[in-house]
Each structure stands twice: as structure tokens, then as C-alpha cells.
Amino acid sequence: MQEPITSLRAGTSAQVIALLGPGSSFQRKLRTMGIREGVRLKVVAVHPFAGPLVVEISGRQITLGRGIARKIMVRVED
Amino acid sequence: MKRIVLMGNPNIGKSVVFSRLTGAEVITSNYPGTTVDFTRGRARLQGEQVEIIDAPGTYSLQPTNRAEEVALEVLGWGELVINVVDATNLERNLFLTMELLEKKKPLIMVLNMWDEADRSGIAIDVKRLEEHLRVPVVATVALTGEGIAELVSRLGEAQPLLERETLSEEKKWVEIGRITRDVQKVTHKHPTLWSSLSEATIKPFTGTPIALMVIFATFWTVRLIGEGLIAYLFEPLFELYRPLAMKISAELGPGMLHDLLIGRIIDGNIDYVQSMGLLTTGIYVPLGMVLPYIVGFYLALALLEDSGYLPRLATLSDNLFHRLGMHGHAIVPLFLGLGCNVPGALSTRNLETRKQRFIAATLLGLAVPCTAKSAMIFGVLGSYGQGYVFLVFAALAMVYVAAGLVLNKAVRGESPEIFLEIPPYRRPGVMVILKKTWMRVRWFLAEAIPFLFLGVLLVNVLYTVGFMEWIARIFSPFMEWWLAIPGEAVVALLVGFFRKDLAVGMLLPLGLEAGQMVVATTVLSLYFPCVATFAVMVKELGVMDTLRSAAVMAMTALMVGGAMRWALIR
Numbered sequence: 001m002q003e004p005i006t007s008l009r010a011g012t013s014a015q016v017i018a019l020l021g022p023g024s025s026f027q028r029k030l031r032t033m034g035i036r037e038g039v040r041l042k043v044v045a046v047h048p049f050a051g052p053l054v055v056e057i058s059g060r061q062i063t064l065g066r067g068i069a070r071k072i073m074v075r076v077e078d
Numbered sequence: 079m080k081r082i083v084l085m086g087n088p089n090i091g092k093s094v095v096f097s098r099l100t101g102a103e104v105i106t107s108n109y110p111g112t113t114v115d116f117t118r119g120r121a122r123l124q125g126e127q128v129e130i131i132d133a134p135g136t137y138s139l140q141p142t143n144r145a146e147e148v149a150l151e152v153l154g155w156g157e158l159v160i161n162v163v164d165a166t167n168l169e170r171n172l173f174l175t176m177e178l179l180e181k182k183k184p185l186i187m188v189l190n191m192w193d194e195a196d197r198s199g200i201a202i203d204v205k206r207l208e209e210h211l212r213v214p215v216v217a218t219v220a221l222t223g224e225g226i227a228e229l230v231s232r233l234g235e236a237q238p239l240l241e242r243e244t245l246s247e248e249k250k251w252v253e254i255g256r257i258t259r260d261v262q263k264v265t266h267k268h269p270t271l272w273s274s275l276s277e278a279t280i281k282p283f284t285g286t287p288i289a290l291m292v293i294f295a296t297f298w299t300v301r302l303i304g305e306g307l308i309a310y311l312f313e314p315l316f317e318l319y320r321p322l323a324m325k326i327s328a329e330l331g332p333g334m335l336h337d338l339l340i341g342r343i344i345d346g347n348i349d350y351v352q353s354m355g356l357l358t359t360g361i362y363v364p365l366g367m368v369l370p371y372i373v374g375f376y377l378a379l380a381l382l383e384d385s386g387y388l389p390r391l392a393t394l395s396d397n398l399f400h401r402l403g404m405h406g407h408a409i410v411p412l413f414l415g416l417g418c419n420v421p422g423a424l425s426t427r428n429l430e431t432r433k434q435r436f437i438a439a440t441l442l443g444l445a446v447p448c449t450a451k452s453a454m455i456f457g458v459l460g461s462y463g464q465g466y467v468f469l470v471f472a473a474l475a476m477v478y479v480a481a482g483l484v485l486n487k488a489v490r491g492e493s494p495e496i497f498l499e500i501p502p503y504r505r506p507g508v509m510v511i512l513k514k515t516w517m518r519v520r521w522f523l524a525e526a527i528p529f530l531f532l533g534v535l536l537v538n539v540l541y542t543v544g545f546m547e548w549i550a551r552i553f554s555p556f557m558e559w560w561l562a563i564p565g566e567a568v569v570a571l572l573v574g575f576f577r578k579d580l581a582v583g584m585l586l587p588l589g590l591e592a593g594q595m596v597v598a599t600t601v602l603s604l605y606f607p608c609v610a611t612f613a614v615m616v617k618e619l620g621v622m623d624t625l626r627s628a629a630v631m632a633m634t635a636l637m638v639g640g641a642m643r644w645a646l647i648r
Contacts, residue, residue: 010281025142028247032087032137033499034170036251045281051397052406052496054280059198060167060502061280063393065405065495 005043005053005072013042014074021071033062035072080128082233083156085149085178087171088135089501090164091190093117094220094510096132099230116152123230131156139177143430153178158236159185160229165195165202165217166502169258175211176250184236185213188229192217194502199265206261212239221507272503279390280500289394292387296378300417303374304449312366316350323348323358338538352583356535363450364527364610368418371449372522375417377515379410384506384514389498396496402482403437403489404429405496411438415446419611420526421518422446426618433491437482439615440627443607444634445478447471451603454582458599462592473600473638481634526610533609546572561601561639562647563594574602593646597639605635 002017016039019027034057035041044061045054053069054061064072086092100119117132133152134145141147153159161178163171168189178185189195189202208215214235218225245253278284327343330336340348341355348355350362382388392406399408407429415422419442426438447455459466486493540546550572557568566588574581581602590598606612606628615624 024247025140028138028140029142029497031247031251032170032173033497034167044277045285047282047393047397049397051282051400052393054393054500058167058169061276061500063280063389063396063406063496063498063500065396065400065497067495068497 002073002075004070005041005055005074006066006069008043008046008074008076010043010046013040013077015040015077016072017075018073019071020073026071030068030072034058034060035062040077041074080126080158081156082128082130082158082160083153084130084132084160084162085153085174086135086162087137087164087167087174089499090135090162090167090171091220092135092162093132095160095162095188095190095218095226095229096130098220098223098226099123100130116148123233136174138174139181153181156183158233159183160188161185162188162190165189165192166198166200168200168202168262169254172254172257173250176245176254179211179213179239179242180244182238182240182242184238186229186233186236187211187213187215188225189215189217190220192225193219193222194504197270198502201263201265203261203263207257210257210261221510276390276500276503279387280393282394285390285394289391292382292391296382297416300371300374300378303377304371307370307373308366312370316362316366320348326357334542337542338535354538356531356538360531360535360538367453368449369519369523371417372421373515373519375414375421376518376522377511379414380511380514380518381506384504384511386501386503389500392496392498393500398479400493400495401486402441402479403486403493404434404482405493406498407496408434408438411442412446415442415448416452418448418450419443419446419607420529420614421522422448423607423611423614423618424522424525430494431492432619432623433489434493436489436491436619436623436627437485437493439619440485440630441478441482443611443615443627444481444604444631445474447474447603448607450608455599455603458582458585459592459595462595466592466596469596470600470603473642474603477604477634477638481630485630526614529610529613533613537609560636560643561597562643563590563598564588567594567598571598571602591647596646597642600642601635601639604638605632 005014008014016035016037018037019030019035021027030036035055039057041055041057043053044056047053050066052066053064055064056062084092084096096117096119100121116134119130119132121128121130131152133149136146136149138146139150139153141150159178159181161175163175175187187207189204189207195202202217204215204217214232216225216229216232218229220226279288323340324347327336327340327348330340337355339355339357341353341358342349344352348358350358350366353359379388382391388410392409394406395409396406399405402408410428411422411425413422414425422442423439426435426442429435429438455470456467459470547569550569553572554565554568557563557571558565561568561571567585567590570581570584570588574584585595585598612624612628615627619627
């Protein structure tokens, strides 16, 4: 099942399925920061009150605002 | 002269490679986005004089912001490209490499942070990478200088490859995946102490208390550094200067010029805090009182940046700042502003949009008390009791948040969300930290001191010719009614427009009640930062936005003052 990364809890691992959102430059930015289709990531922290998310991709952590994170569709891995 | 351009992702030690090659003084930083401008330097490499340009960090050659536009521009000037790559993050860095290769310029790749890659269990086969990319590849540890000699000796091997095909973005990623799988081996290592610390400091429930402790420790250190510098360096220096100043005073004799340059002689001597002359208080306040703390703040900032803590702090504080129309980066102007609003206002440059810069600068001038303002608050209210001092600071903090919430709604424009990489923790290099602090202090002196002097001069002239008192008389009936404080205090407030120190001197002898004093001090703190801050705001925001910002400050000061009057004065 495909869902936005914002619906995951901290500690969950997932695979990126698709990047939504406007324009190719937004998606390119995500890709060059390491968030690409097929990549595995782990949600490290979800800050409360609609704060940012922190994800980890191949050992590197990235902070994403909630609005950006909403555009990243993932499938949860067991 | 041959031009060499350094290209690479942000925050991978590119500037350190640059300073290794040129030996020049540059700022190296661990915080994404602090080097919007590029740096150039000269070097003699293998007997040839070359110019080396350090382009701003970029993730790709299709720019998404100003810094990346500059990077693309700078790339065009180079005859040879040194592509600096983070060895701990090869796959992602290769995207820029692939784009650079299509530019068909001679290119040499530097695999920097080789030691860190090694420690985290990443092994890269350099020879195979060379075969794949058909360019020379050199492994380096720029911080220690390892591999730099090899880089220099192999610069000549970089040759343009003309028969390179252009790949679509998708194909590039496929190719990158193929290369990475072939050349890179990752051995899983047990999480180190640093990486567990990294998790603990970025999660909200463990990270927030840690952040509060770090902030507390930071302020304590800044205070220690500031007070130490004052006691052991700046005070003695000003005592050395005193005989000269007294001599100038005697030469001038009484008159307007004396008032302007030296000011009042108190008990037969110059009082650096109260004399108010251009050559006495005019240089004592910026150099003897504010500069020591600025040194402390810049040193602390460099430590926070280079250890890698700042991006974590930005993440944790994003929740608050996002609601105020900014994002986590806005903690830098706030932090520096507590030392002096001038470097704070200068640092608003690192925020991306006009809206963010406007809000950050306005809140700064409004509700972030600099060292001098805080000293004023303590000085005026200290004798009434610490509770009243706390009341003023609490009011300022509340105004910061409330005004931010309103401005976020009222100011048009975009405020992009936080999106930043969290670098691993690193042990900061002592020399790098000192060099960076020194560079920034020097930059601050060059940028701010001329404005400070001009400002003090202008203000002194306005006060000497009686302009400010004239203004004060016009507005005092309204203020007297609105704030319920006596006329003399209102005059002090209005005279204190640009000179809080002067206002303090006028308020103290009036013997006001505590409540009245709290209102007066709060209003005095809220409306308008110093002239130098205004000058910097004009530079960063433009004249129109600075005027808008000033209007917001004046209105807020009156509103808050009025509200506090009802709460505190019967």
C-alpha cells in the first residue's frame, strides 16, 4: 500500500514509491538530496504539532518540512 | 592565467580543499547555505600561477536558488574543474559529477572525507571509479591535508573527453546506481557513540532538553568570554587611551565641538559610559562593551556549526519558527542578535525569501535585546528587584512570538519549509574555528563600524541642535496620556529614540514607581534598534521595507506599552 511518509511513525522503514508535487525542479531537489524512487529510508523522528520529519537514507539524516514530506509516497517494509 | 573551479555539493569540505590549495583565509562551514558568495584565491601549482575559484555548493547544474545560479555562472569561467565529492555519500554526489562531465571540460575528482568513509565502513575502489568515469580520482582528507599533494601533481592528467554522451536525468540515476554498486563496498558497522548521540539530539523528546542545555551552556560561555575580554583586554586598552582623550578635551576647550567629540566631563574626568562624546562613549560602547560579546557569539556560532549541532538545533526549533513565517535557520539571526543586532541583521541574508528576511529583521529590531539593551534593562530596573527585570524580558519574548504570528499572516510572499541535510557530528578543528571567528569579527568591524560612527555622529548632531527635544515636545502630551507616565519620563522615552543609553540617564533620577519604570523600559526596548542596525536593514531589505518594518516596531511598542500600562499602573 502506498502512503505519504507523513503517516509513518518514528522508527518505521519504508521504500520510496513516487514523488508527487509541482515541477521537475522540486523533484530533482529531492532526488539530489538522496530521496529517489526505489530508495529505502527510515523515519528517525516526527516532530509534534506538524513540525518537520527527520529521515535517514544510507546513514545520512535529512530534515524535511511537513509539506515537503507529504509529497513523498512510500510503501512500508516489515 | 589558468582558472580552476571547485565544484561540489554543499557541506562536504570543499572550502577546506580550497584553503589547502591556496593557503588563503576562507570560511569553512558545516551548515548548509552559509556561503552564498564565492571565494577566489591564487596559488602556484607545479610552477604555474593559477586562479582558484570556490563555487557555492550545489546539488545539480539546474539551479533552484541564488547560490546554485552563482555556482553555474562560476563554472563557466573555469578551464579546469575540480569536482569535490563526499566519499561517505558517493551515490548522491555522483549526480553533479555526471552533469559536470557533460560540460566537456577537463575534470579531476576529489574523494574527500576519506577517513570518515573508512570509519563508517565504506570502501571505494578508486581505480575502478577512474575507469568508469574516465577522469583522474584522488582520495583526500582535506582537514589534515592528506592527498592534496597527489591532487596537485595529477592536475595535468585531467583531459577533456569529447566523445561523451548526454544522458537523461533518469538514465543518469540508473548509471550512477550501476557505478556505485560496482565500486563501493559497505560493511555494516555497529552504531557508534556519535550516531546514537545524533539520534538522541534530533528526536523531539530527548533533543529538546539537550537543546535547552546546549543553549544555556552556550550563553554561559559567551558571557564568560565577553567578560574575560572586557576585564583583561578592552578595559586596560581604554585606560591606556584615557590620557590621550583627556588631552584632546583640554585642547578643544568648552564649546560645541567639545560636546560633540568628548561630551560631558564628569567629576573632572571622562566617563566612558556617560560622557556621550563621539571619541569617548562613541567608541567605548561598540568596542569596549559590545565587541567582546560579539567575539564570544561568533566563536560559539562557529563551534555550533563545525560540530554539526546547528542543523539539529534548526530542526528542533523549526516548529516555532515555521509558525512565525520563517524556518529553523532563523535561529541564527536571533542568536547573534542577542549579542548585537547588527550581525543579527546581517545574517538574515541567509534566509531564502523576502518575507522571511523581513520578518526576521523586524522581530530582531523589535524584541531581541542586544547586549547594550539588556544592560540598560538591568541597569534601570535592577534596583527595583529582579522580578521586574524578568517581567520586561518575558514581555519581549511574548512580543517576539505574537508579532511573528501576526506578520506571518500579514506579510505577503512565500516562506519555504525547512529542507536540510544533517551532517554527522565532527570534532571541530581549533585553528579552523579561530580563523573563522577572526574572519567574521573582521568582517563585522568592516561592515558595521563605519555605520556605527556615522550613526553616532548624526544622532549627536540631532541632539546638539535640539531636534530630538523638539520632537519630544510635540508627541509628549499623547504619550503622557497613553502610557500614564510623567512628562519628563515621556521626554526621556522620545529622546531615547536612537539613544537608549541617554534615556536611561534621564529616567533614573525621576524616581518613578516600579510599574511606570517597567512600562517605560519595555517601550524603550521595543521601539527601534540602534542606528547601525537600521543602516544594515536598509542594506539588506531596501528603504521601503525598512520603513515598513520601522512602522511595525513603533506601532507594536505603543500597543504593548498601552496594554502594560493598564496591567501595571493604577
